Every structure is written in C-alpha cells, then in structure tokens.
Amino acid sequence: MKLLIRQVEIADPTSAFNGKIVDVFIVDGNYHTIASSISTEKIPADTQIIEEKNCCLSIGWMDMRSNFREPGEEQKETIKSGQEAAAQGGFTAVLLMPSTKPEIQTRADVEFVMKKSEANAVTVFQAGALTKDCAGKELNELYDMQLGGAIVFCDDKRSIADSGVMMRAMQYAGNINTRIIAYADDKGLSRESITNESAVTTLLGFKGSPSIAEEIDVQRLVTLTEYTGQHLHISGVSSKAAVEVIRNAKARGVKISAEVYVYHLLLSDESLNEFGTNYKVKPPLRSEVDCKALIDAVIDGTIDVVVSDHSPEDPESKVVEFDYAAFGMIGLESAFGVLQKALGNRSTPNLIAKILSVNPRKILGLPTVSIQENKKADCTLFSKDEEWVFTSKHIKSLSRNTPFMDMKFIGKVKGIYSNSQWVTAE
Amino acid sequence: MSNQLSVRHLLGIKDLQKEDIELIFSTATNFKDVLNRPIKKVPSLRDITIANLFFENSTRTKLSFELAEKRLSADVINFSASGSSVSKGETLIDTVNNILAMKVDMVVMRHSKPGSAIFLSKHVHANIINAGDGTHEHPTQALLDAFSIREKIGNVEGKKVVIVGDILHSRVALSNILCLQKLGAEVMVCGPVALIPRYISEIGVQVEYNLRKALEWCDVANMLRIQMERQDIKYFPSLREYVMLYGVNKVLLESLKKEILILHPGPINRGVEITSDVADSSQSIILNQVENGVAIRMAVLFLLAQTR
Numbered sequence: 001m002k003l004l005i006r007q008v009e010i011a012d013p014t015s016a017f018n019g020k021i022v023d024v025f026i027v028d029g030n031y032h033t034i035a036s037s038i039s040t041e042k043i044p045a046d047t048q049i050i051e052e053k054n055c056c057l058s059i060g061w062m063d064m065r066s067n068f069r070e071p072g073e074e075q076k077e078t079i080k081s082g083q084e085a086a087a088q089g090g091f092t093a094v095l096l097m098p099s100t101k102p103e104i105q106t107r108a109d110v111e112f113v114m115k116k117s118e119a120n121a122v123t124v125f126q127a128g129a130l131t132k133d134c135a136g137k138e139l140n141e142l143y144d145m146q147l148g149g150a151i152v153f154c155d156d157k158r159s160i161a162d163s164g165v166m167m168r169a170m171q172y173a174g175n176i177n178t179r180i181i182a183y184a185d186d187k188g189l190s191r192e193s194i195t196n197e198s199a200v201t202t203l204l205g206f207k208g209s210p211s212i213a214e215e216i217d218v219q220r221l222v223t224l225t226e227y228t229g230q231h232l233h234i235s236g237v238s239s240k241a242a243v244e245v246i247r248n249a250k251a252r253g254v255k256i257s258a259e260v261y262v263y264h265l266l267l268s269d270e271s272l273n274e275f276g277t278n279y280k281v282k283p284p285l286r287s288e289v290d291c292k293a294l295i296d297a298v299i300d301g302t303i304d305v306v307v308s309d310h311s312p313e314d315p316e317s318k319v320v321e322f323d324y325a326a327f328g329m330i331g332l333e334s335a336f337g338v339l340q341k342a343l344g345n346r347s348t349p350n351l352i353a354k355i356l357s358v359n360p361r362k363i364l365g366l367p368t369v370s371i372q373e374n375k376k377a378d379c380t381l382f383s384k385d386e387e388w389v390f391t392s393k394h395i396k397s398l399s400r401n402t403p404f405m406d407m408k409f410i411g412k413v414k415g416i417y418s419n420s421q422w423v424t425a426e
Numbered sequence: 427m428s429n430q431l432s433v434r435h436l437l438g439i440k441d442l443q444k445e446d447i448e449l450i451f452s453t454a455t456n457f458k459d460v461l462n463r464p465i466k467k468v469p470s471l472r473d474i475t476i477a478n479l480f481f482e483n484s485t486r487t488k489l490s491f492e493l494a495e496k497r498l499s500a501d502v503i504n505f506s507a508s509g510s511s512v513s514k515g516e517t518l519i520d521t522v523n524n525i526l527a528m529k530v531d532m533v534v535m536r537h538s539k540p541g542s543a544i545f546l547s548k549h550v551h552a553n554i555i556n557a558g559d560g561t562h563e564h565p566t567q568a569l570l571d572a573f574s575i576r577e578k579i580g581n582v583e584g585k586k587v588v589i590v591g592d593i594l595h596s597r598v599a600l601s602n603i604l605c606l607q608k609l610g611a612e613v614m615v616c617g618p619v620a621l622i623p624r625y626i627s628e629i630g631v632q633v634e635y636n637l638r639k640a641l642e643w644c645d646v647a648n649m650l651r652i653q654m655e656r657q658d659i660k661y662f663p664s665l666r667e668y669v670m671l672y673g674v675n676k677v678l679l680e681s682l683k684k685e686i687l688i689l690h691p692g693p694i695n696r697g698v699e700i701t702s703d704v705a706d707s708s709q710s711i712i713l714n715q716v717e718n719g720v721a722i723r724m725a726v727l728f729l730l731a732q733t734r
Contacts, residue, residue, distance in 0.1 A: 191658070199628035203440070205540035205562025205600060210624070274548075275541030319549075320517060323539040323560070 002027050002047040003422050004038065005381060011058035011349035012371040013358060018350070024057060026377045029420035034373055048422065052414055054385055056349045059369045060092030060378035060418055061356040063332060064259060065235060065307035068094075068124075070116065072101030076399050077312040079113065082332075083122040084396035087423040089308065089332035090380040090413035091356075092122060095364065098129035099156040105129035105140045107148035114149045121421040125364070127152045130169055130180060136160040139169055143176045151364055154181035157236065157282050157327075159217055161187060163224065170230045179365065181233045182221050184242065185283070189213035194323065196269045196284040204272060211239035211286060218242045222249040222256060231255040233363050237303060238264050238283040240293035247302045257363045258302065260294050261309040262335050263403075265342035267291070271403065277318045277325035278403040281309075291342075299346055304359040308335040312399030330397045334390050336382060337409030347411070349384070356380075381414040388412050394426050431729045435554040437543045438563035439604040447608060451573055453725035454718070461497065461721055470728050471500035477530045479522065480557070481507040482538040486692055486716065487557050487567070491534050494723035503530070518542065519549045526552055532730065535559075553730045558597050567691055568601035570722040572609055574715045575646055578687055583610030588640045590672060591650030591699060594621045594661075598650060598691045603631055616640035617672060620661040637672050641682055648689040649674060649699040665698060675701040685709055692716065 003026040010017040010024075023038040024031065025047075040049075068082030069075075077085075086094045096113065098104040104113060110126050117124035128150035132138045135158075142153055153173060159182070160166040166182070173180045190209035195201040197208030218234060222245060225232040237243060237258050246258050263281065268288045271279045279285060297303040311328025318325050331338075340347055357380075361368055369378040390404050415424040431446050439447075460468055476495045480488055488504075495502045505525065516524075522533060533550070535543055536557040543556035543563075558564040576582050587606050593599045593615045606613050607630060614632040615622055627633050634640040641647060652668060662668050674688070688700065688710040696702050705712060 197624060199625040202623040202625050203600070203629060205560055205597060207561070207594060207623075275544050316517075319519070321537070321539045321545055322541045 001420065001422065002044055003417060004043055004047050004049045005057060006049065006051040008055045008057040008381065009349060010371050011056045011353040013350055013353060014368065015371045017371060024371070026417060029377055031371060031373050031375055031377050034371065050381070050415070052381070052383060055381055055383050055414060057371065058349060058353045058380045058382065059357045059371060060416060061090050061380045062093040062095070062360040063089070063091045063308045063310065063335070064095045064305050064360045064364070065097060065261070066094040066310040066332060067097050067099070067312065067328075069100060069312055071112065076314050077397055079116045079124065080120070081396060081398045082310070083117065083120045083124065085310065085330070085332040086122045087416050088394060088396045088413070088425050089335050090382055090416055090425065091332060092378050092380060092416050092418035093125060094122060095125045095127055095152065095360070097156045098127050098154065099134060103129040103134055104150075105132065105145070107141070107144045110145050110148035110150045121416060121418045121423045123419065125151050125366075127154050127181065129153070130155045131160065131165065134158050136162060136165060139165075139172060142172065142178065146176060146178055151366070152179050152181055154235070155183070157183045159183050159185040159187065163220065166221075167224050167228060170224060170228045170232065174228065174230045179231055179233060179363070181235050183235050184214050184217035184221060184237075186213045186217045189216065194280060194284065195272060196286045198269055198287055200269045201272065204275070209284060211241055211290070214239050214283060215241040215245060218245045222246070222254055225249075225256050226254050229255075231257070234258045235307075236261060236283050237294065237297075238286050238290060240290045243293050243297045243302055247297070250302060257304040257359070259305040259307050260298065260303050262306050262331060262338045262342070263309070263329065265291060265294050265298070265306070266338050267403070275322045276403060277320070277322055278329050278401050280322060280325050280327055281329060282327040295342055295346070298343070298355060299351070304355070304363060306339055306355045308332045310397070312397050313401045314399060318401050328401070330395070330399050330402050333394050333396060334402060334404045334409075336411060336413050337388075337390055337407070338404065340411035341409055378418045380416050383412045383414060385410060386412040430732055434730070434733045435543070435547045436565050436726055436730060437547055437554060437556050439565045439568050439601045439608070440563070442565075442608065444608050447569065447572070447605065450569055450722065450725045450729060451576065453729055454573055454721040457497075457724040457728070458718065458721040461717075467497050467499060469499045471495070471498040471731055474532065474731055475501040475503070475530045476532045476534060476727065477525050478502065478504045479525070479533055479535045480505065482536050482558070484536050484557070486719075487536065490716070490719040491557060491723050494720050494727060497720065498724055498727060500727070518546060522546060522550050526550055531734065532727065553734065555726060555730065561595050561597055563601045564597040565601050565605075566719070566723055566726060567598050568605035569726070570715055570719045571602055571648060571689055571691070572605050573722055574689065574711050574718045575687065577714070577718065578711055579645065582606060585646060586612045586614070586644045587646040587648060588614040588616050588634070588644040589648045589650060590616045590637065590640065590674070592621045592653050593617055593626065593650070594623055595653040596650050602648060603629065614640055614643060618662050618668070637674070638678065641674070641678065641686060644686055646687040646689065647674065648691070650691065651693065651695055652698060669698055673698060673700065674704050676703045676707070679704060679707075679709065687711060689715060
C-alpha cells in the first residue's frame with residue numbers, strides 16, 4: 001500500500017528529521033520519501049493521504065508489559081483482540097507476559113503465540129516464564145524457549161524470594177545472551193496485602209503493604225546485579241524510595257533499567273475511597289508523593305520505560321468484593337492519554353519516543369526503528385493537543401475493566417503504520 | 427434538629443454527620459424507654475421485612491439486631507453463610523438479590539472483607555446496614571459505645587478515650603475513633619507496636635504504647651478483644667506476655683489517681699484484656715453496652731426505614 005502523511009512533526013531522536021515538520025511517503029512497508037513538502041503530482045493516484053492538524057509521527061511505540069489472556073482465558077482477551085487494542089493505543093509492538101493459563105514456559109507455548117500473532121500490524125514479542133509455573137524454584141528451559149522466539153524471561157509479578165535461584169537465573173540468562181525482568185516485592189513484608197500502607201487505607205480497614213517491601217527487594221536486586229555483572233530490568237516501580245535506590249545504583253554504574261506502570265503516574269491510593277475494584281492493582285496505588293517522584297524519575301531518565309500493564313479481566317473477576325477481585329486494569333487504549341495527563345506540559349515528543357520506543361527496544365535487545373528514507377516504516381501518529389473523552393468506543397479489548405471511562409485526555413493517538421499496514425485509531 | 431438521617435444506608439461512621447449521630451442517640455433514648463416498659467414492642471416497622479445476612483460468625487451482634495427488629499415488629503429472616511449457596515460459589519450480589527426477590531426491604535450484613543457493605547449498596551436496592559465488614563467498620567458498635575459513655579458520664583465532647591489492644595485487626599477501633607472524633611472526644615490508641623497501624627496518628631489519633639500512661643491520660647478505656655482468629659501471623663510471643671503488658675487488672679486500676687470507665691465490645695477473654703474483677707466492677711459498663719446495643723439498633727433501623 002501507499003500512504004502519504006502530510007505535515008507531521010517527526011519524533012525520532014536518531015533521525016535527521018527529528019523535530020522537523022515534513023511530509024512522509026510510505027510505499028509497501030518502507031519510507032520512500034521524507035521531505036518538507038511532497039507534491040501530490042509526484043505520488044500515485046491510489047495513495048492514501050492522511051492530513052491531521054498538529055500531529056507528531058513517532059517511531060513506533062512498544063508496550064513492554066501486556067497480558068493477552070490466550071491461552072486459557074480467551075473470554076477476557078485473545079491475541080487478536082489484544083493486538084487490536086494495542087493498535088488503538090498507538091503500539092506497533094507489545095511484549096506479552098508469560099502468566100497465561102497455563103504459563104508460557106516451553107518452546108511449544110512460545111511458538112503457539114508467535115503463530116497466532118502473525119500477519120498483524122502489531123508485532124507480538126513473548127516473555128517466557130523464568131521458573132516452572134512462575135513459582136520461583138526451578139529454572140525453565142530458557143534457551144529452548146529463546147529458539148522458539150522468546151526474547152526475555154520473567155515470572156511476571158512474582159518476586160523470586162530465593163536469592164540463590166535469582167542469581168543463577170541471571171547468570172544463565174547472561175550465558176545465552178538474554179535478559180531477565182524482575183518484580184520487586186519482599187513477601188515477608190507485603191504479606192497478602194492488597195493496598196498500600198497509608199493513612200488512607202487505614203481508614204478503609206486495610207493492613208496495607210509498606211513501600212519498603214518494594215524498596216528492600218529493589219536493593220537486593222541491585223546487589224545481585226552488581227554481583228553477577230548482568231543486566232536486570234526492574235518492573236513495576238511504584239514508590240519514591242525504590243526510585244531513589246535505582247537512581248543511586250545507576251549513578252554507580254550498575255546495569256539496571258526500570259519501568260513504571262502508567263497508572264502509577266496518575267493515580268494514588270486516594271482513588272480507593274469507594275473500594276472500586278478497577279483501582280485494585282499490583283503493586284498497589286501509593287501516595288501522591290510517590291506519583292510525583294515517579295514522574296520526576298521518568299523525566300530525568302531514572303525510569304527508562306513506561307508500560308500499560310494491560311490486564312484484561314471479566315466482570316466475574318471484578319464485580320465482587322474488593323478482596324476477591326482480580327488485580328489490574330486494561331491499559332493499552334488509554335495509556336497515551338494517561339501518560340500525557342500525568343506528564344502535563346513536561347511531555348515532549350522526544351520524551352515520548354524515548355520511553356515508549358527507543359528504551360524498550362534497547363533494553364530488550366531489539367533492532368532500533370528509525371524514520372529515514374529506505375528504512376522499514378514502523379511509526380505512531382499522534383496529536384499533541386487534541387482533547388477527547390475516553391469512552392467504550394475506544395476500547396478494542398474484550399474486557400472493560402478500566403477506571404478511566406469518561407475521563408478527558410489531551411493528546412490522542414491517530415493511528416499506526418507497521419508491517420505494511422495502516423490502522424486508524426478510533 | 428432534622429428528624430431524618432442524611433444517609434440511606436448505614437455503611438460506616440465515616441458517612442455520618444454529627445447531627446445524624448445526635449438523631450440516632452435521641453431516637454435510641456426513646457426506644458430504651460420502650461425496652462424498659464412491661465410491653466417492650468412497638469409497631470413502627472410493621473410490614474417491613476429485614477434480612478440478617480451473616481457471612482461471618484457472630485453471636486451478640488446478630489442477637490442484638492434480631493431482637494431490635496422484633497421489638498420494632500419487623501418481619502425477620504436470618505441467613506448465615508455456612509451451608510448456604512455462598513459455599514456453592516454464588517456471588518454476593520446474586521445471593522442478596524435472590525433474597526431481595528422475596529420482597530425484603532432492609533439488609534443487615536456482616537462480612538469478613540472490608541468494603542463489602544459499600545459494594546453491596548452500589549448493586550442492590552434495599553437499605554443496607556453494615557454489621558461489621560472485616561477490619562473496616564462496625565458502625566452500630568461505635569454508636570452504642572458512644573451512647574453508653576454519654577449515658578454514664580453525661581457527655582462525650584472533651585472526654586479522653588483510649589482504645590486498647592489489637593487496633594490493626596479491629597473494625598470496632600476504626601468506627602469508634604471516627605464516632606468519638608465527630609462527637610468532640612480526644613482519642614488515643616494503645617497496644618503493641620505491631621498491632622497499631624503505622625499511619626493512624628495521621629487521622630488525628632494519639633498513640634501510646636505504655637498502658638499505664640494511657641490509662642493515666644484517659645477518662646474512658648475501651649478494651650478490645652485480641653482477635654486471634656484474624657491474626658495470620660504471630661504479632662507477639664504469647665498471650666501471657668500480652669497480659670503482662672496490656673492486660674487491665676484491679677491493682678492497676680486502683681493505682682490510678684482517678685476512676686475511669688471501662689468498656690469492652692465483647693466477647694471478653696477474661697484474664698486477657700481485663701481480669702474478672704475489673705469486668706465485674708462498678709467501673710465496667712459492659713452490660714450497659716449490650717443493653718444499649720438493642721436500643722441503638724432499633725433507632726438505626728427505624729430511622730433508615732423512614733428514608734425509604
């Protein structure tokens with residue numbers, strides 16, 4: 001197909017066109033011409049032309065943490081519906097977590113996902129389960145899964161409590177030139193708590209998990225990273241104290257990277273006042289102070305990546321008592337709106353490109369994408385200032401568990417181009 | 427004073443205005459008079475059907491509600507979770523809607539999880555009375571405690587009340603704190619560090635870990651039961667040591683320079699929170715609390731029925 005995108009600001013820190021307003025002509029999956037203006041006479045008549053006001057064309061975004069519920073819970077999300085949700089949210093690629101039912105922990109499991117996700121605009125990458133049943137005890141066959149297409153390994157949101165197992169996992173990942181994503185949680189401190197420990201949750205009758213449960217485990221992971229000399233990516237940073245540990249470690253040159261779930265930038269535990277189960281997330285929503293510290297960390301680069309943590313759940317899992325409700329919210333379709341709302345005027349096209357595209361690919365060891373002539377076209381078109389209200393028509397997921405319904409956002413995804421396909425966002 | 431509550435449900439003290447509490451107290455005073463008459467029954471809730479749904483064990487709260495409902499001439503049905511459809515996997519909403527389909531007007535619910543009463547109120551049409559939701563609130567207990575204090579020493583405003591024991595696992599503590607604060611009392615909590623929520627001082631409560639100091643400070647001590655069944659891990663080495671540090675006995679009470687009032691929401695572990703001679707002393711108003719519980723619950727049911 002042929003596509004001409006008129007007068008867009010390029011958001012690609014590696015491109016000579018970065019920050020410039022240009023016309024971009026794409027032919028059969030590649031950037032053909034990029035110029036300040038391309039005359040209509042020079043392009044074939046069957047070219048689709050997109051003309052939007054005040055838009056940026058970013059290198060394609062990648063969501064580094066999504067859950068599509070196939071296999072096992074296809075009523076919540078299938079690989080296909082998840083890909084549609086990703087495209088709606090502006091993501092040309094996603095990394096899927098291994099905690100489906102059953103877990104993705106063999107080469108055959110990985111190949112199933114790879115096969116099912118083919119021929120779609122959205123490229124699916126799979127994280128394999130690091131340990132058997134994500135139980136934190138016994139390593140899975142990582143190399144075999146890698147041969148099947150798994151690019152990284154983790155136990156999703158389960159911390160490996162046994163430091164010996166974690167250390168050997170990191171060393172082995174180094175052997176086969178792959179990486180581990182870790183989740184920080186000291187279970188002795190967090191116990192079975194489902195909220196943050198704070199005055200707000202005290203008033204709601206919850207014991208609460210102290211943020212030191214995260215901080216202490218991040219400290220342990222930093223020490224293991226230093227000891228093994230490997231690279232470690234820490235997922236789900238939610239507290240100011242954990243940010244500090246990461247900042248100090250990075251200053252010392254420890255090879256760690258970190259990601260934050262986008263809703264942690266915007267929502268605090270004050271949202272729990274009505275016991276709304278869509279606010280039940282893991283790690284729990286923390287305080288306003290933590291939100292501010294996380295935003296600062298995204299801006300200064302202490303936190304490398306912002307992810308949606310897309311976690312579809314059906315009403316049977318959410319319209320129940322708070323204690324019995326499943327954790328998580330869907331997030332792909334609203335991620336950019338939420339991110340813009342949290343960052344406010346500190347958001348720049350280059351920051352967006354960095355945290356949603358450059359850094360995820362770098363951390364996962366994937367080839368970088370770039371907006372340059374004769375390169376493969378992989379891009380996200382978004383408006384910087386369009387005001388819109390998030391409603392069910394924007395949701396492509398099979399699930400509806402979001403607290404952002406009817407929220408006003410500024411900045412909107414218009415569509416993606418990837419794998420030779422243009423997908424318009426609602 | 428308005429003769430109607432500002433709320434349709436009693437989900438927690440948090441939602442009540444001071445005026446609501448005063449209205450409940452004045453109504454309870456009238457009902458207490460009724461309870462002391464030869465004929466203890468009034469027709470106020472004739473034609474109202476109330477379901478008592480107890481998804482967690484309870485003896486006195488359930489009896490107290492049931493008696494209050496019967497004294498008001500309501501029709502009463504009782505439901506407890508053991509052996510019911512809940513154990514077959516039915517959801518709370520379905521269970522309650524099935525009961526409401528039998529034309530039930532009000533629901534009194536006890537549940538083991540925080541926020542359950544609020545959750546239910548958003549999904550069903552009946553008036554909901556929270557009879558305890560996990561470690562969150564137990565509003566009628568707090569109301570009857572404050573009512574009993576007021577009855578005994580005239581006023582709650584300006585009084586110093588200490589709540590002693592397992593604050594972390596207590597719904598009574600949280601409701602009491604909110605209720606007493608709304609009525610102008612000063613509140614302190616006292617207990618082992620691990621059983622005091624870390625951020626409780628941020629809600630305007632004083633914290634004291636030394637029992638003697640707490641008792642010297644207060645006018646009223648509300649002694650909570652140690653909730654062994656809600657403690658998933660050991661918070662202190664043994665009950666024996668707990669008693670040594672936080673048990674109230676007669677010697678301790680008599681060594682204070684003043685006479686303080688002793689409350690206990692029951693059931694008492696005699697010899698643990700308080701010794702028998704304290705429980706049975708003139709300073710203890712434990713049985714007054716039980717008596718007032720019926721009057722308070724009558725008042726709450728009656729006033730909520732007016733909002734229908």
